[in-house]
Amino acid sequence: xxxxxxxxxxxxxxxxxxxxxxxxxxxxxxxxxxxxxxxxxxxxxxxxxxxxxxxxxxxxxxxxxxxxxxxxxxxxxxxxxxxxxxxxxxxxxxxxxxxxxxxxxxxxxxxxxxxxxxxxxxxxxxxxxxxxxxxxxxxxxxxxxxxx
Amino acid sequence: xxxxxxxxxxxxxxxxxxxxxxxxxxxxxxxxxxxxxxxxxxxxxxxxxxxxxxxxxxxxxxxxxxxxxxxxxxxxxxxxxxxxxxxxxxxxxxxxxxxxxxxxxxxxxxxxxxxxxxxxxxxxxxxxxxxxxxxxxxxxxxxxxxxxxxxxxxxxxxxxxxxxxxxxxxxxxxxxxxxxxxxxxxxxxxxxxxxxxxxxxxxxxxxxxxxxxxxxxxxxxxxxxxxxxxxxxxxxxxxxxxxxxxxxxxxxxxxxxxxxxxxxxxxxxxxxxxxxxxxxxxxxxxxxxxxxxxxxxxxxxxxxxxxxxxxxxxxxxxxxxxxxxxxxxxxxxxxxxxxxxxxxxxxxxxxxxxxxxxxxxxxxxxxxxxxxxxxxxxxxxxxxxxxxxxxxxxxxxxxxxxxxxxxxxxxxxxxxxxxxxxxxxxxxxxxxxxxxxxxxxxxxxxxxxxxxxxxxxxxxxxxxxxxxxxxxxxxxxxxxxxxxxxxxxxxxxxxxxxxxxxxxxxx
Numbered sequence: 208x209x210x211x212x213x214x215x216x217x218x219x220x221x222x223x224x225x226x227x228x229x230x231x232x233x234x235x236x237x238x239x240x241x242x243x244x245x246x247x248x249x250x251x252x253x254x255x256x257x258x259x260x261x262x263x264x265x266x267x268x269x270x271x272x273x274x275x276x277x278x279x280x281x282x283x284x285x286x287x288x289x290x291x292x293x294x295x296x297x298x299x300x301x302x303x304x305x306x307x308x309x310x311x312x313x314x315x316x317x318x319x320x321x322x323x324x325x326x327x328x329x330x331x332x333x334x335x336x337x338x339x340x341x342x343x344x345x346x347x348x349x350x351x352x353x354x355x
Numbered sequence: 356x357x358x359x360x361x362x363x364x365x366x367x368x369x370x371x372x373x374x375x376x377x378x379x380x381x382x383x384x385x386x387x388x389x390x391x392x393x394x395x396x397x398x399x400x401x402x403x404x405x406x407x408x409x410x411x412x413x414x415x416x417x418x419x420x421x422x423x424x425x426x427x428x429x430x431x432x433x434x435x436x437x438x439x440x441x442x443x444x445x446x447x448x449x450x451x452x453x454x455x456x457x458x459x460x461x462x463x464x465x466x467x468x469x470x471x472x473x474x475x476x477x478x479x480x481x482x483x484x485x486x487x488x489x490x491x492x493x494x495x496x497x498x499x500x501x502x503x504x505x506x507x508x509x510x511x512x513x514x515x516x517x518x519x520x521x522x523x524x525x526x527x528x529x530x531x532x533x534x535x536x537x538x539x540x541x542x543x544x545x546x547x548x549x550x551x552x553x554x555x556x557x558x559x560x561x562x563x564x565x566x567x568x569x570x571x572x573x574x575x576x577x578x579x580x581x582x583x584x585x586x587x588x589x590x591x592x593x594x595x596x597x598x599x600x601x602x603x604x605x606x607x608x609x610x611x612x613x614x615x616x617x618x619x620x621x622x623x624x625x626x627x628x629x630x631x632x633x634x635x636x637x638x639x640x641x642x643x644x645x646x647x648x649x650x651x652x653x654x655x656x657x658x659x660x661x662x663x664x665x666x667x668x669x670x671x672x673x674x675x676x677x678x679x680x681x682x683x684x685x686x687x688x689x690x691x692x693x694x695x696x697x698x699x700x701x702x703x704x705x706x707x708x709x710x711x712x713x714x715x716x717x718x719x720x721x722x723x724x725x726x727x728x729x730x731x732x733x734x735x736x737x738x739x740x741x742x743x744x745x746x747x748x749x750x751x752x753x754x755x756x757x758x759x760x761x762x763x764x765x766x767x768x769x770x771x772x773x774x775x776x777x778x779x780x781x782x783x784x785x786x787x788x789x790x791x792x793x794x795x796x797x798x799x800x801x802x803x804x805x806x807x808x809x810x811x812x813x814x815x816x817x818x819x820x821x822x823x824x825x826x827x828x829x830x831x832x833x834x835x836x837x838x839x840x841x842x843x844x845x846x847x848x849x850x851x852x853x854x855x856x857x858x859x860x861x862x
Binding site: 227228278286290292334339 | 448450452455471476582632791819
């Protein structure tokens with residue numbers, strides 16, 4: 208089913224995958240593509256009503272390609288979930304820039320404590336399989352496969 | 356369209372095609388029949404070798420119609436230095452990078468190593484332990500046994516705390532010694548080491564190649580099952596196909612045995628992730644042409660390749676230690692449940708095999724013995740009689756090959772053959788393989804009580820959450836008998852015994 212974000216022009220839809228979880232994401236900007244990816248990630252790992260307290264956290268990353276930046280970003284969220292028991296709750300600000308061939312991300316987010324029992328799916332990692340961030344006339348898209 | 360090549364793109368689920376064919380075309384991928392259960396994808400484009408899949412026509416028609424897994428067999432054939440064929444076993448299904456059930460051997464001088472050819476769950480594997488108990492003794496206490504197993508062995512997402520949290524020096528030793536660490540710390544016997552692939556230790560592991568984050572994720576997870584398709588099963592030996600080999604493995608009819616399936620947990624996932632990133636960054640300088648980023652690879656003898664190999668071996672050792680600790684906890688659970696001594700219980704390891712790994716092995720290529728790096732991604736080593744790589748006790752018959760099915764039907768014990776050495780780099784299938792996505796399985800499970808359904812079949816299950824039971828329902832998997840029969844009929848692995856589950860714990 209296509210999930211639309213009403214505040215932004217982005218959407219994601221899960222694709223049937225035999226062993227893992229695949230999702231196709233579309234958005235009007237690279238930042239929105241990353242934010243929609245976070246929403247898909249959250250839908251995989253937790254029930255929407257299981258989030259309570261909130262605290263601010265900043266993630267800064269750089270990488271050699273936008274795909275690798277997206278994988279690293281989602282894996283950072285997954286690490287915080289599985290090791291620190293923190294789940295991203297809300298993205299306050301997301302900036303992505305390319306300088307000297309390097310892709311940089313600064314993301315300010317709110318996260319909540321989560322009990323291990325409330326995590327519905329363990330993602331081993333975000334994979335690069337079939338991931339290709341494409342831009343066509345200002346529209347961005349990619350597929351993400353989560354190894355579970 | 357060529358009339359000799361049936362176009363199966365529009366085949367409906369459940370459609371029966373009785374005609375036997377010599378060629379098929381699936382989503383533009385040509386498959387040529389070599390033998391009854393062996394199909395070849397000719398090398399096209401930048402494929403360096405053809406693809407070969409051990410599978411029946413019926414299974415192709417039923418399970419491979421989307422073409423995704425076949426495309427992955429073709430993609431693996433792009434790897435520099437790949438030898439003979441990009442192979443897949445009958446439990447093949449769509450993975451990431453390699454298909455699940457994929458095997459590739461690369462030249463150690465001119466070839467590459469690919470973290471995607473091993474997977475995130477490095478040394479995910481299976482161990483089989485026997486007991487002296489028979490079904491009659493256990494059947495009335497199976498609920499209590501399952502409950503004790505579930506209490507003593509942490510399962511589920513992020514599960515931890517099976518044993519005391521490891522110190523930094525402990526974790527270094529686990530990474531470099533594998534199962535031996537558990538045995539040195541009273542969590543097993545020396546015979547457990549003898550009956551583990553590679554004696555439970557890959558010697559070139561280097562804890563220094565493992566990131567702090569990987570250690571952080573693994574330090575509290577020794578002895579934990581995790582979630583997803585990982586499990587511990589109490590089985591009965593339902594059928595023996597080969598009395599002599601079964602006897603060598605210590606198996607008899609109606610015997611109670613234990614199957615444990617798990618891997619290197621968060622530590623392995625992090626190592627794969629760390630090195631994929633590093634290799635991907637370096638890959639521009641190698642200029643390899645690869646059709647999938649997940650196949651990122653480095654020359655085996657490059658810095659990146661060598662460091663990944665050392666870290667991967669460390670994760671493999673962590674996984675062997677993990678299964679060793681779980682086995683010790685299972686032994687304790689049996690003793691507590693039945694209030695018996697070690698000698699009365701007779702809990703012994705038959706074998707422990709890994710099915711996500713890259714290993715340097717010697718194989719015959721074009722008549723010459725050559726060292727190659729064998730990637731097994733969802734495939735089990737299956738060495739033949741006489742191999743010096745298997746315990747002396749098994750050299751007369753061959754290596755035990757452990758093939759779990761689903762939690763409702765059965766699993767198999769097989770034995771390695773010389774033909775596997777000739778054709779599949781000494782490898783066999785690793786399980787049933789999923790036939791249904793988790794989403795589809797959840798839909799199928801809606802409105803059903805799977806716990807009761809399994810109970811009616813004589814199987815007690817305890818899991819952290821019902822979602823796992825639904826996603827892992829028996830019908831979500833292929834019938835493992837079909838998979839094993841392909842391997843048996845092709846002479847790659849011979850059937851020894853069939854196991855039937857009576858108790859299951861899952862995450």
